[in-house]
Amino acid sequence: MKKPIIAVDMDDTICHLVKRAIHYNNLEFPTHPLRYEEMFFWDTTHLRHPSSTHEVFYCRPGLFEELELYDEFVVEEMMRLNTAYDVIIVTAADATAVVEKWNWLQRHMPFITDKQFITCRRKSLIQFDLLIDDGPHNLLPAIADGKKVLCIPHPWNRIEREQYAMPVMSTWKGAKETVDHLLEVNREVVI
8 A cells, every 4th residue: 555645844844944043143133133932924024134134044054954853752753754654855945955954854864865855845736645844835735735734833823723723743752643643534554
């Protein structure tokens, strides 16, 4: 039997991007500090300093290689998911970040192969059975297409979480069991 496809986002799903980008923003623009708790929008409308652009905030050389793991459970749970399901990493990436993201994955999750690594801004173009993501711009199209989702909660997806009552996973502890439960309706036996 074909294994269900689990699409997993990288940034702010298996690692912390926004918190690290805020750190550098606040070092560079101390007169216009940002706080994670105030990041209510997914896009860069939250940037307060006129010189802090999308490129300055997200495209700092080396940024993606130094990101912290989401939590202490993410590697083990990703390994378990990778054994049970057809896991693909689907991440948006500027051209300069692709190699950094791949290097990060190989350092932390070397069991993920290059055949499982896809860079794509429009995740709705990718075939999957369940999407694990933090971005409302990815979660809502998946829901509209009738796909299962698992939302990683952050301030920028609070409104959508409440409005669409999507399942939430605030820790990776027990992620495989959570995914098993969400997909049990569509599964007979996954070996």
